[in-house]
Every structure is written in structure tokens, then in C-alpha cells.
Amino acid sequence: MAAPQPDPPAATAPPLWRLLQSAARVVLAVREGRSATQAIASSDAELRPGTQALSFHALRFLGRAQALRSRLARDVPAPPADALLCTALALCWDEQAAPYAPFTLVDQAVEAAKRGKATRAHAGFINACLRRFLRERVQLVAATDADESARWNHPRWWIERLRRDHAQDWQAILQADNTPPPLTLRVNARRSTPAGYLALLAQRGIEAVPVGEFGVILRTPTPVHRIPGFDDGVVSVQDAAAQCAAPLLVRSLESAPGRILDACAAPGGKTAHLLELADAEVTALDIDPQRCRRIEENLERLKLRARVVAGDAAKPSGWWDGRPFDAILLDAPCTASGIVRRHPDVRWLRRESDIAQLAALQEKLLGTLWPLLRPGGTLVYCTCSVFRDEGERQVQTFLAHNTGALLRPAPGHLLPRFGAKGDAVPDNLEGDHDGFFYALLQKPEASDGP
Numbered sequence: 001m002a003a004p005q006p007d008p009p010a011a012t013a014p015p016l017w018r019l020l021q022s023a024a025r026v027v028l029a030v031r032e033g034r035s036a037t038q039a040i041a042s043s044d045a046e047l048r049p050g051t052q053a054l055s056f057h058a059l060r061f062l063g064r065a066q067a068l069r070s071r072l073a074r075d076v077p078a079p080p081a082d083a084l085l086c087t088a089l090a091l092c093w094d095e096q097a098a099p100y101a102p103f104t105l106v107d108q109a110v111e112a113a114k115r116g117k118a119t120r121a122h123a124g125f126i127n128a129c130l131r132r133f134l135r136e137r138v139q140l141v142a143a144t145d146a147d148e149s150a151r152w153n154h155p156r157w158w159i160e161r162l163r164r165d166h167a168q169d170w171q172a173i174l175q176a177d178n179t180p181p182p183l184t185l186r187v188n189a190r191r192s193t194p195a196g197y198l199a200l201l202a203q204r205g206i207e208a209v210p211v212g213e214f215g216v217i218l219r220t221p222t223p224v225h226r227i228p229g230f231d232d233g234v235v236s237v238q239d240a241a242a243q244c245a246a247p248l249l250v251r252s253l254e255s256a257p258g259r260i261l262d263a264c265a266a267p268g269g270k271t272a273h274l275l276e277l278a279d280a281e282v283t284a285l286d287i288d289p290q291r292c293r294r295i296e297e298n299l300e301r302l303k304l305r306a307r308v309v310a311g312d313a314a315k316p317s318g319w320w321d322g323r324p325f326d327a328i329l330l331d332a333p334c335t336a337s338g339i340v341r342r343h344p345d346v347r348w349l350r351r352e353s354d355i356a357q358l359a360a361l362q363e364k365l366l367g368t369l370w371p372l373l374r375p376g377g378t379l380v381y382c383t384c385s386v387f388r389d390e391g392e393r394q395v396q397t398f399l400a401h402n403t404g405a406l407l408r409p410a411p412g413h414l415l416p417r418f419g420a421k422g423d424a425v426p427d428n429l430e431g432d433h434d435g436f437f438y439a440l441l442q443k444p445e446a447s448d449g450p
Contacts, residue, residue: 008178008256017111019050020087024112026055027062028083036345057099059089059344060153064141065090067150070095071140072129073170079121085111088130093141102137130152153178158337163208165388169415173386173435176416177340177347183221184430185235186214186243186269188302189276192234204228211240213247214273217432233302238269240433241338241414245382246273248410249327250280252378252440257326259283262306263313263369264331265293268298275330282306283325285313314361314368324374332362334383334390338416339436361390365397370405373443381439386415391437398441410440 022043029039036055043051060066065086069076076082088109092102100108107131113123133140144150148159152174162170187197194210201208206228207219216235224230224237250257256281260273265284274282284295289310296308311319313330335354338348366381373379381398383390391413399405416435 002192006332013049016104016108017115017208018079019047019054020084020105020109020112022047022051023054023058023079023115024084024087026051027058027087030059030348031079031083035349036343044409053097054087054091055178055211055291056344058087058182058296059348060341061090061093062086062348063147063149063155064093064144066142067128067144067147068093068133071143077122077125078118080116081113081126084109084116084119085126085129088126090134092130092403093133095137099117102134106134109229116420140337154340154347155350158248158350159348161352161355161387164321166386166413166415172417173415174249177344179341181239181342181434182217183231183237184211184239184243184432185227186238186273187216187320188234188236189214192229195436197229197235200228211432212243214325218229221447224437231270231298231301235299236269236272236302238273239339239342241416241436242384242434243273244327244411244414244436244438245270245331245380246277248438248440249276249329249378249380250274252380252442253327256280258409259323259325259327260327261285261328261369261372262331263328263365264333265308266295268295270329270331271295271306272298272304275306276302280326285311285319311369313365316368316372320372324377325372326374328369328373328377329377330365330369330379330381332365332381332390333356334362334385335387336384337390338384338386338414338437342417342434355387359394362390362394363397364395367401370398370441372404376445377443379441379443380410381441383437384434385437386413386435388413389431391439395439395441404444406442406444408440408442411436411438 002282026036026039030036040048040052068089069086088105092098092105095102110123110127113119113126125230149156152159154174162173166173187194192277194214194216197216198208208216211217229235257278260274260280260282260285262274262282265271266286266288268284271284284306285291292310299306325432335350335358336343340346381395385391399407414436417433
């Protein structure tokens, strides 16, 4: 039995064929190496919510769609037409999960093709492929099940990497990647508690559950400015795994931290969390001046203050005043392989060679920032990655070159999980969260330590 379909859009809503055109342009942009976020932002304002919903769904199931298209068409059509065809296939291949009835999606995809300059000449081809798919759905889907990229909707190299890195959990990670993420909030410890905020939500009739130490997950995603207390700085949007960074760093020091560096800080979620937990002098550093402005905006909403600096963490001579830091948080640039369900384009944008290039940058940043830490100080190294080259192996390499450094207890690899009971991967945080890696490194007190 087909899943219940949503009510038809209101008369003033954009027609579905326009949303399909817009979503297909996002898929095309990703195939050309551009981020989905940027492509969505460039679409018409009235189309953006629907474009994001449809394009994200399509990107989560693009592997299946591409495998189906290969069986439906001997030759690959021109890129705009192929993007529209694969978008439609990704949206309707699984009738239970389809956002609209498959026949409606097919009809509107053909209409989108007819109305697009770059796709008009291919409208008949798209129509023939999609009508055949509706007739032969069961056989075609079964025929693509043997294709791992179709089954798991990730590039083959990614699947192989996860199989090597997480032999027991790779399937659960891939399954979690294809699940839409929850809306997770971090409760400002200076303003409330999770229990107190949950009580407030209950009074407003909003269902939510706690996650981690400071987090709350809304049962139903809500625009941020409609979330109670968001505009007043009571809560911020931050995944539960990312919420581990600030408390891990603050609690690692025996005395109250005086100077903290948040390297690669934009958009400022971890900077704000540090300031919510400690009365410290925090320097928030990011290489991009525009992203530094985002840090400032987040701090303004929360009524918190930090020294925000635009600078390259790998070149301290341009921004460091020579005074050592008590603690450093290095949320290093990475493949973002742990937040794929939140950014489903990442899996299609990354190349296997990116891992080694980013690991080299991470190694450089660790080696550059370590001397800026005072003896006895601590450094939290983290990445939103599930690949071991960007986590466990990176830290092993660092320790091999800094034999005096102490590795203290930290979460290590947090693997993405989903569902209220967190049934994807055992031994993780309680509840829904992204993939992350954490290591806590302490500099030796002895003056002769590395």
C-alpha cells in the first residue's frame, strides 16, 4: 500500500514543475563541483524551501537514480536533462518515501522539461524513460540492488573506505547518512537548563526530547525564529555531537581557563558554547572575513563577547600576540564525512584524494598551534569526519612526533546514529547525532617537553 501523500500545495505555492526545475539545477551544480547550499541560495526566494527539500531528497538517493537511468537509457542525455531525469527518479523510485505520488512527480517532471530551454528538446526522452520506469519499477529497482552505489547512495570509494575504517558499523553509518537529521538545540547554560527548557516547550505544546548534556531535539523541525527563546539567546542550533567540544576543553583544565583559542571557529557555535561555560578570554579565529562576521552575529544574539580575528591558523605570525593560550580548540577542516545527512551533497562533491590533502592540512595545523599552548595546557582536536585518517590515525601521527604529549580520555570517533533510541551504532551518545572525532591532548608541564 502506498504511503499517504501530502495535501496538495496551496494555490499560491509555486507549481511542482518549477520546484523540480530548481531542484534539478541544484543537482546539476553539485555534479559540476559546486555546493548545494550555494546553488539553493541562488534560486528564487519563493522556491528556496521547496528546492532544498526536493534537492536534498534527490541527493540522498542519487546513487539509485543514476543506476536506474543507466538501465533506462543507453546514452546519457545532456547534463541539464540528465539532472532533471535523475532528480525525478531519485524522488519517485521508492513509493513509500516519495514526497509526492510518483505519477504526479513524473507528470510534473515532463512539464518541467517542456518549459526549460536546456531541457525542452529532451522532454520526449524524459517522458519515455519515466513512463517506462513506472511500468517496470519492481524489476528495475531489483536489477540495481546489486550495485553498491545504488543500494547505499554513496560513491563506491566512500563505501570501501567505511568498510575498511569501521568493519562492524559501515552499513549503519551509510544508513544513517541517508536519514534526514533532527533539529537539535543547545541550551545556553547561562540562561536555562535542558530540563527547564523542556518544561517551557511542553507549556507551548512543542514535543522535544533531551540529548547529551546540553541538547534538546525537537520532534518536529521548526523555523528558528519560531523556536521559543531562540531570538533571545536561550538556545542555539547545534548538533549533539558538536556540543561535546566546549565542555571537553573547559573541564580538561584544573584551573579556570584564562585564554582560549578557538581556531577555525566559524560560524561560531563552539565559540559561543565556550563562553556559555567559562568566564574566559576567547579568541575566535577564522581565515574568512565574511565567516568571521557570522561569528560576531551569533555572539551578538547570545549577548556574548569574544575577540574575533580574521587570520590563517597555519600562519600565527599574522595574528598571534606571543602570549601562550591555556587551551586551544582546533575544529580542523575535513571531508565533513560525518555530517553527510545534514549536507547530502558532500558525498558527491568529495574525491578520495581529498582525504590525504585534508589530512596533511590537519597535521600542519596541529603542528603549528601546539607551540602556542602553555605547558600544562590542553588542546582539543576534532573533525566532523568518520574517516580514521582524519581522526584516530591523525592523532597517532601527532603523538609519534610529540612524544611528550599526553593523550587524555575523550570520545574518539562518534559515529552517526539516528532514531529516538539511537539504534544505528552502539556506545555513542544517547540519541540522534552526527559523526565526529575528538581527541584531548595535554602539553607536559616539564620545560623540556616537546
